[in-house]
Structure formats: structure tokens, C-alpha cells
Amino acid sequence: MSRVTAALAGLVVLLFLVSLSIGPAGIGPLTSLNALFLGSDGPLALVMREIRLPRALLAVLVGGGLGLSGAALQGYLRNPLAEPGLIGVSATAAFGAVLALQTGLAAAYALALPAFALAFAAAGVVLVLLLAGPRGGSVTLILAGIAVSSLAGALTALVLNLSPNPFAANEIVFWMMGSLADRSMRHVWLAAPFIAAGALPLLLARRGLDALTLGEDAAEAMGIRLGRLRLALVVGVAGIVGAATAVAGTIGFVGLVVPHVLRPLTGARPSRLLPASALGGAALVLAADIAVRVVLPGEDLKLGVVTALIGAPVFLRLILMTRAEGAP
Amino acid sequence: MSLLTLRSLRVTLRNRPILNDISLQVERGELVGLIGPNGAGKTTLLRAALGLVPSSGQSSLADLAPRERARAAAFxxxxxxxxxxxxxxxVVALGRTPHAPGPDDRNAVEAALARTGLLDLRRRAATRLSGGEQARVLIARALAQEAPLLLADEPAAGLDPSHAISTMKVFRALAGEGHGLVVTLHDLGLAARHCTRLVALKDGCIVADGPPSEVLTPARMRAIFGVTAFHGEADGGPVFQPLDVTRD
Known part of the structure; x- marks a missing residue:
């Protein structure tokens, strides 16, 4: 493990503990951590296990997944502006969630919303793969992703447009901003298998992504099966993004900014950037979710708003740095 | 055994025939210069030989499994x-992609860096080098792959005279060590002086195949490229310089 990954892992552990120690109950960090790990069945242990622990675990899962899939997509497309939403799956997952909210199913069954989002994410990835065609090119994949994204976005807007119930519309808008508040361990158990199953093909594709640095022809001539690589990538990213959107809503900028910031620290090699970005994404979402609770404790500040507020200036700074380097 | 055997290779893209009935065999020790005007099908020939474009006919490389092929031929x-x-x-170490990781990797990378004169630049970011330096980095990557056959598309384009000559000398030395190379070239002077064999391509067909002195004849140069040329001898090797365009 390199120094960068070790430092990031330490940061994730630290932020995880901080996240566990923060909440409206106003219990000291040591008391609360003690209750979590050693406590019996008292109310404090219950608060820790049922409220704070799932929240922190989801921050790690969602942030780590988004950072990893952003780095993998940027490596595959050889473009630093690629982000996990590009293949259209986050838009179809969001549309599924919106349908669940609009029809009232989300209110009737707690897991209807994430289940709908996951089902629509799966439908989205099938549609993208069918549209992109059997050969391993990246341009058709981008076009297919844009097409599916626009369609899902239009349908989401249509649902909002025709919504007879302003409260449902309000709920939809707030849900789409992304949040980890009031999630339970059931959300963790729902998302974790998909995110883990999505992370595996991405991590296995690292050598192929390194080779793709030299272009598709060179990579293929070095023995990389491009069709298989693209399938691993799309399925992996879809599993992660679909599950992340299902339990947390749309959380932007993490998959875009984290790989960008960590690239110079990892020698720019995709194989080293992928694990580092997973840790960096987990740290960023943990930090943003802490900020949500600390900065405006009375208001229901949304996580996706905070990641965008953190991400946009970081991204602007990177543009200015790139300009100063004299890049075209 | 031949390093590459093509039999009646044909490529048709968008109903346009690009390659027509190409049969070619490359042996160890050969540095084959693939020459021909723009659009003759040189690049497509290399890509089809590797199986990167759909083709009919037979290529000994395209028949192999991807990783096996990558150990047989670098591109x-x-x-x-x-x-x-x-x-x-x-970047150079990426050439080791088809090989199982091992102690050979380091030696292959060091040898490739030394051969291309890149030892001083080894820690620089490859994207911040000049175009010619990047070209050498990519040549080093192909060398580090240590395949018996090297297929190189325009390796000398954009190199200064000294590095163009050095590159051809490295290729010739590799041929001397028993590798086989197929190199597309537009600089016929380099082709005449360094290649052991030239294959001329026009409109998707092989129109000449033989030692440089037999391929670079005035009649053939007029027919293939539409140019006249000076062909002489200097410093113990052939000199070839296209002179003027014939309009007939």
C-alpha cells in the first residue's frame, strides 16, 4: 500500500468515527463510541446501531463507490471530465425512485423506493448496452448514456409536471438532492451487495485501464479484450451507481472531483488511482455528511447540495491550475 | 517457422474494398518496409494482420487468443x-501487460529505455515531452513487449534525422537478433538504406515485394508513387531521394 492510500485510509477511519459521534442526541464522542462497540441494549446503543451506524456505513459505501466508478470511467474514456452519471444509470434510478414517490408506494412500503430505483437502474443498463452495440468502442457508449440519461430526465420532469399533488412534487425535489438522513441498516443491507458486486469487476479491470492509456488499438494489441472490459465497466458502474442512487438520491461531483484531485498523487496510473479514489470518495462523503449536520443543525441541509458546493470550487481551482500549466 | 503468414487476406469496410487478396510471409531476421501512397492500405494491413479489423482470408496472428497474440507480436x-x-x-512498462509479472519485467523496461535513449527522461511525465520524444517512448513500450514480431505504423514520422536513423538502426539490430519487423514508412530514403526487404502496396494490392534495390526501380516509382527519383550509393549504402512528380 502506498503512502497516499495509507493516508486516505486513515482519514476515512477518522471521519467514520467523527460521523458516529455526531448527532442531535448530544452525547459525547467517547460515550457514544463506547455504547456502539461495548454497550448493551440500552437506548444509547440503539441510537448508535440503528441511526448513526447505518448513516456512516452508507457514507462509506456510497462515497467509495462513486469515487471508484468515477476513476474507472475516466480511465476507460481517457477523459478527466467523465463522471458516473455519464452512462445514464443514475438518471434511470432516479426516475424509478420518483415513480415510487409519486405513486405513493414509497410511503406504503419503506423499501419500495430503493427497490424501484434498483429495478430502473437495471433496465437502464440493459438499454445502454443494447444501444451501444456489441463492439468495444467508447464513443457509442457515451452516446447511448446521453440518450438514456435524457430520456430518463425527461420522464422525471414529466412526472413532476403532471403531479397533481404539490406535496409529492416537493418530496421528489428534496429526495433528488440526495441525503443519508434517517436511513436504516436495511438500506445498508440492500445497497452493500450491489456496490460490492460492482466494485469487483472495476478493480479487476485495472490492468486493462492502464493499457487503454495508449489508446484502443494499442490496448487490444497488448491482449486486452475491449468488449469484455467495457462490459465489466458498465455493469460495475451501474451496480454501484444504481445502488448508491437508490439509498442516497443523486450525489454529484464526488465521482468527478475525487479522481481529479488524486490523479497527480498516484502517478496518474488508473490502476493506482482506482483504490485511492474509492477511499477519497468515502472520505469526501463522510466529511460532507458531517458538514450537513454541523453547519446548519436545525435545517434539513441536503448532502448532494453540500457535495456540489464543495466540488464546484475544487473543480474551478483545478481548471485554473491546468490553465496555468499552459495546457491547450 | 514464419513469424507472420497472411493468406488471401481481404478487408472490406463500408462496401469499399480496402485490401485485396494479400498474401505475405515474414521470417525471423527480416526488417520489412511497407511502402505505398496515402490510402494504399498499409495501416489496414497491419491492423488486419493482428485481427483488429474484421477480414476474410487467413492471418496466423489473428487466429491466436488475445494474450498469446500479444506475446507473439507487438504493435x-x-x-x-x-x-x-x-x-x-x-508507460514503457505497459508493454509488459501480456506477460505474467516477474523479474523479466524490469530488465525488459531497462533495455527498452536504453535502446531508445530515454534513460535520462525516465521519471518525466510522458505527456509533457515533445512529440518526437513521445514517439520514442511509445517505441520503447513496443520493444519492452519483447515479442518476436514488431508491427510499427509510421514509427519514424516526426522524428529528427538523428532519431529517425537511430530508430531504424535499433530495428535493424533487432532483426539481426532474430526478430522480425514490419514497418510502414513514407521516407523512402530510410526504407532503401535500412530495410532488408520492401513490400509496396497500391490500392489494396501488393504490387512489389523484394530487396530494396529491386523494388525501388524508376519504372515502379513512377507507377506506384508517380515520382521520379535519384538512386545512388554513398557511405557503403544505398541513397534514395524522390525528385519530382510525374503527371501521366
Whole structure:
């Protein structure tokens, strides 16, 4: 493990503990951590296990997944502006969630919303793969992703447009901003298998992504099966993004900014950037979710708003740095 | 055993025939210069031989499984693409992709860096080098692959005279060590002086195949390229310089 990954892992552990120690109950960090790990069945242990622990675990899962899939997509497309939403799956997952909210199913069954989002994410990835065609090119994949994204976005807007119930519309808008508040361990158990199953093909594709640095022809001539690589990538990213959107809503900028910031620290090699970005994404979402609770404790500040507020200036700074380097 | 055997290779893209009935055999010790005007099908020939474009007919390389093929032949594409600011030695190490990781990797990378004169640049980010330096980095990557056959598309384009000559000398030395090479070239002077054999391509067909002195004849140069040329001898080797365009 390199120094960068070790430092990031330490940061994730630290932020995880901080996240566990923060909440409206106003219990000291040591008391609360003690209750979590050693406590019996008292109310404090219950608060820790049922409220704070799932929240922190989801921050790690969602942030780590988004950072990893952003780095993998940027490596595959050889473009630093690629982000996990590009293949259209986050838009179809969001549309599924919106349908669940609009029809009232989300209110009737707690897991209807994430289940709908996951089902629509799966439908989205099938549609993208069918549209992109059997050969391993990246341009058709981008076009297919844009097409599916626009369609899902239009349908989401249509649902909002025709919504007879302003409260449902309000709920939809707030849900789409992304949040980890009031999630339970059931959300963790729902998302974790998909995110883990999505992370595996991405991590296995690292050598192929390194080779793709030299272009598709060179990579293929070095023995990389491009069709298989693209399938691993799309399925992996879809599993992660679909599950992340299902339990947390749309959380932007993490998959875009984290790989960008960590690239110079990892020698720019995709194989080293992928694990580092997973840790960096987990740290960023943990930090943003802490900020949500600390900065405006009375208001229901949304996580996706905070990641965008953190991400946009970081991204602007990177543009200015790139300009100063004299890049075209 | 031949390093590459093509039998009646045909490529048709969008109903346009690109390659027509190509049969070619490359042996160990050969540095084959693939020459021909723009659009003759040189790049497509290399890509079809590797199985990167759909073709009919037979190619001994395209029949192999991808990793096996990558250990049999290295390919240097014409497009010089380095997507990320990776250190030169790490780019060169990508050539080891088809091999199982082991102690040979380091030696192969060191040898490739030394052969291309890149030892001083090894820790620089490859994307911040000049175009010619990047071209050498990519040649080093192909050398580090240590395949018996090297297919290189325009390896000398954009190199200064000294590095163009050095590159051809490295290729000739590799041929001397028992490798086989197929190199597309537009500089017929380099082709005349360094290749052991020239294959001329026009409109998707092989129109000449033989030692440079037999291929670079005035009649053939007029027929293939539409140019007249000076062909002489200097410093113990052939000199070839196209002179003027014939309009007939």
C-alpha cells in the first residue's frame, strides 16, 4: 500500500468515527463510541446501531463507490471530465425512485423506493448496452448514456409536471438532492451487495485501464479484450451507481472531483488511482455528511447540495491550475 | 517457422474494398518496409494482420487468443496516444501487460529505455515531452513487449534525422537478433538504406515485394508513387531521394 492510500485510509477511519459521534442526541464522542462497540441494549446503543451506524456505513459505501466508478470511467474514456452519471444509470434510478414517490408506494412500503430505483437502474443498463452495440468502442457508449440519461430526465420532469399533488412534487425535489438522513441498516443491507458486486469487476479491470492509456488499438494489441472490459465497466458502474442512487438520491461531483484531485498523487496510473479514489470518495462523503449536520443543525441541509458546493470550487481551482500549466 | 503468414487476406469496410487478396510471409531476421501512397492500405494491413479489423482470408496472428497474440507480436499504432501524465518508465512498462509479472519485467523496461535513449527522461511525465520524444517512448513500450514480431505504423514520422536513423538502426539490430519487423514508412530514403526487404502496396494490392534495390526501380516509382527519383550509393549504402512528380 502506498503512502497516499495509507493516508486516505486513515482519514476515512477518522471521519467514520467523527460521523458516529455526531448527532442531535448530544452525547459525547467517547460515550457514544463506547455504547456502539461495548454497550448493551440500552437506548444509547440503539441510537448508535440503528441511526448513526447505518448513516456512516452508507457514507462509506456510497462515497467509495462513486469515487471508484468515477476513476474507472475516466480511465476507460481517457477523459478527466467523465463522471458516473455519464452512462445514464443514475438518471434511470432516479426516475424509478420518483415513480415510487409519486405513486405513493414509497410511503406504503419503506423499501419500495430503493427497490424501484434498483429495478430502473437495471433496465437502464440493459438499454445502454443494447444501444451501444456489441463492439468495444467508447464513443457509442457515451452516446447511448446521453440518450438514456435524457430520456430518463425527461420522464422525471414529466412526472413532476403532471403531479397533481404539490406535496409529492416537493418530496421528489428534496429526495433528488440526495441525503443519508434517517436511513436504516436495511438500506445498508440492500445497497452493500450491489456496490460490492460492482466494485469487483472495476478493480479487476485495472490492468486493462492502464493499457487503454495508449489508446484502443494499442490496448487490444497488448491482449486486452475491449468488449469484455467495457462490459465489466458498465455493469460495475451501474451496480454501484444504481445502488448508491437508490439509498442516497443523486450525489454529484464526488465521482468527478475525487479522481481529479488524486490523479497527480498516484502517478496518474488508473490502476493506482482506482483504490485511492474509492477511499477519497468515502472520505469526501463522510466529511460532507458531517458538514450537513454541523453547519446548519436545525435545517434539513441536503448532502448532494453540500457535495456540489464543495466540488464546484475544487473543480474551478483545478481548471485554473491546468490553465496555468499552459495546457491547450 | 514464419513469424507472420497472411493468406488471401481481404478487408472490406463500408462496401469499399480496402485490401485485396494479400498474401505475405515474414521470417525471423527480416526488417520489412511497407511502402505505398496515402490510402494504399498499409495501416489496414497491419491492423488486419493482428485481427483488429474484421477480414476474410487467413492471418496466423489473428487466429491466436488475445494474450498469446500479444506475446507473439507487438504493435505500435500510428496515433500517438498517451492519455495521462504517467512517468516515461511506467508507460514503457505497459508493454509488459501480456506477460505474467516477474523479474523479466524490469530488465525488459531497462533495455527498452536504453535502446531508445530515454534513460535520462525516465521519471518525466510522458505527456509533457515533445512529440518526437513521445514517439520514442511509445517505441520503447513496443520493444519492452519483447515479442518476436514488431508491427510499427509510421514509427519514424516526426522524428529528427538523428532519431529517425537511430530508430531504424535499433530495428535493424533487432532483426539481426532474430526478430522480425514490419514497418510502414513514407521516407523512402530510410526504407532503401535500412530495410532488408520492401513490400509496396497500391490500392489494396501488393504490387512489389523484394530487396530494396529491386523494388525501388524508376519504372515502379513512377507507377506506384508517380515520382521520379535519384538512386545512388554513398557511405557503403544505398541513397534514395524522390525528385519530382510525374503527371501521366
Amino acid at each position: 505500435l499504432p500510428q496515433a500517438r496516444e498517451i492519455a495521462w501524465p504517467i512517468a516515461v518508465e511506467d
